[in-house]
Amino acid sequence: MTQQDANQITLETPVQFIKGVGPSRAKSFAELGVETVGDMLEYYPRDWVFLPEPVKIVDAGPNQSVCLVGIVEQTDWQPYRKVPIFEITLADETGYIRAVWFHGRYLVNQLEPGQALLVHGKVTKYKHQLQLSNPKFIVLQEDQPRGPEAFSGPVYPASAKLASWQIKKIMRSHIDEFAALMPELYDGAFLKKNELMPRQEAYRQIHDPVDEDTLTEAKRRLKYDELFLMQTGLALKRYHVQHGAPAVVMRSNDKIDSRIRKRFPFMLTEDQEQVIAEVVADMGKEIPMNRLLQGDVGSGKTVVALYAALVAVANKCQAAIMAPTEILARQHFQSIERFLKGSRVRRELIVGGLTGKKRTAVLERIQNGEVDIIVGTIALIQEDIDFANLGLVVIDEQHKFGVHQRASLRKGRSPHCLVMTATPIPRTLAMTAFGDLDVSTIKHSPPGRGEVITRWVQPPNRNDAMEFIRQRLRAKKQAYFVYPRIDSENNVDSEKTDIKAAVDEYHILNEKVFPEFKVALLHGQMTSDEKKETMADFRAGKIDVLVSTVVIEVGVDVPNATIMVIENANRFGLAQLHQLRGRIGRGQSKSYCLLFAETEDETAISRLDIMTRSRDGFEIAEHDLKLRGPGELFSARQHGLPDLKIANIVEDFDLLNLARRDAFSIIDGDPTLKQSEHSTLRQEVIARFGDKLGLVDVG
Ligand code: ADP
Ligand code: MG
Secondary structure (H helix, E strand, C coil): CCHHHHHHCCCCCEHHHCCCCHHHHHHHHHHCCCCEHHHHHCCCCCEEECCCCCECHHHCCCCCEEEEEEEEEEEEEECCCCCCEEEEEEEECCEEEEEEEECHHHHCCCCCCCCEEEEEEEEEEECCEEEEECCEEEEECCCCCCCHHHCCEEECCCCCCCCHHHHHHHHHHHHHHHHCCCCCCCCHHHHHHCCCCCHHHHHHHHHCCCCHHHHHHHHHHHHHHHHHHHHHHHHHHHHHHHCCCCCCCCCCCHHHHHHHHCCCCCCCCHHHHHHHHHHHHHHCCCCCCEEEEECCCCCCHHHHHHHHHHHHHHCCCEEEEEECCHHHHHHHHHHHHHHCCCCCCCEEEECCCCCHHHHHHHHHHHHCCCCCEEEEEHHHHHHHCCCCCEEEEEEEEECCCCHHHHHHHCCCCCCEEEEEECCCCCHHHHCCCCCCCEEEECCCCCCCCCCEEEEEECHHHHHHHHHHHHHHHHCCCEEEEECCECCCCCCCCHHHCCCCEHHHHHHHHHHHHCCCCCEEEECCCCCHHHHHHHHHHHHCCCCCEEEECHHHHCCCCCCCEEEEEECCHHHCCHHHHHHHHCCCCCCCCCEEEEEECCCCCHHHHHHHHHHHHCCCHHHHHHHHHHHHCHHHHCCHHHHCCCCCCCCCCCCCHHHHHHHHHHHHHHHHHCCCCCCHHHHHHHHHHHHHHHHHHCCCCCC
């Protein structure tokens, strides 16, 4: 490459034009998601190895930690020893040494005579001979370099076409040149305050660290940048939403407050009071409210929504309450009707069944300001309603979120906006995926809900558990039995043939286990009339044991059902277990959730363990996040959770907090990042998170 070419390299240069890559390797890089020099800089190693320099076998002494390179002379799997071992003899031109791996069965197909091998571990003496026990090892490919520096350093996520050492070789020869392309984002004072390593140095060190401490510093710097850029994006978005068209300033006073409270036949809970205070304060501002209200099903969110709607109505504005499905919209409408009986507040329900002239008439009245509270599905309300004076929008998203729904609803107006969700959102996610919203939380449900005891029941204790259930049934309590599948024949996945099928199990429970009780079956393939009838019988106490698939997730409320058995509980995710368990503990008396499971899977055991310890949806969601990772929990992309390459919002929570504070304070001082010292920052935020956060039109 000429000097001229080298000068032209930028972060956007395709990797194909990099020395040592070329068209064919560029394809392999593309398969790994690496298209440009910039991508390459952020193709982070998945691990780093710090090995001592290899020594000759003759120089390896007892109790030393050594690195040896040699040829595998013999291998031997010895399964019949008390502790089975896999043993090899390694040779170089100076001698031989034995290496053993306890329980090394997995090595039978990996190591064979003739291979070149690098081993790293501690030398011990066994029966007067030196050996290595459980050393780490790398099988060396033929063309792989053997020099001492070849083994230390980064380990890259590789593919069949592109090995880690090949990526490392290319990276090493260019890293200084590439890293020099990265502009610094902060001034010296900022770096010092946050103890951040310079950016270019961080990119160099992450790919070619001098030692472990420097590597730690480099990681911290790059994680901070990623979190900071994301939070700056969220802060920009928030500013943008807040400073579009202003909202109506809504006032409340003691008179309005006491008039609203009279509508509720109970005292508000402390949490409801708190949240209502937050909502009313927001509505009193010209900046549109943009608040997320989270609380388990039944925690009393609808009451908060209605309170807010009535404040809007008292301020001569309309309020729209939107639910994701028609059933939920009807439910909201019915409970609002109950509270507003005899009130002069005019309300309408907009659902699919409303058609023709009737519909036209209702839409006209809304347009003329003759309706105060409008309840309907999100789709219908967004589609075609013209409001006279929409002052508040409440969106009940139940179990799913839609960032886009929130965005498109605004249609140029700026109503106050309250989003409600029954899925507890861990703090970490609230600060990222929903980082542009204010968050209110209802932690404790209204009183009158009984204790729920949760136990993991292993196979030897099944019979005792059944006996216990029998006693509860005799005491006229009712039970749910939940299964992961409908029937064993549709079992496509042969690995899961041990899954108990609800249909089969229904017959066993009905005929053999509980012949003296009335057992019924409920599953998703029954007609909706059959389902309704079965549920009605269960509610009326005509059924003692309801065997079902997970369809009973749909909001059923049977206070006398105090037992829930979840069969193969290890197959369910935490969120689902928590939701299922929410069906019991609805009355005053004690309830029992029995998780039947036989498993040695560690993650499954952790889930069962958390379930037995906690009934707190937030705690459970936090654990879920840790066990599964944020992406999976919320199917990241769809919900606007930005991709992170190096930071982890759970593990790096403290850094996230720091970055968030810094980002929001920068946007405070320069809301659209138009100051010249922020131009690099602005460019990077838009490039990285602009699409995802809808920032293209900012500033
Ligand atoms: P969510 O919308 O969070 O699922 P709801 O607002 O529908 O919960 O409330 C669940 C049930 O609890 C309803 O029957 C409601 O009337 C009742 N409820 C709400 N708040 C209280 C309270 N402070 N005291 C007693 N019952 C309440
Ligand atoms: Mg509700």
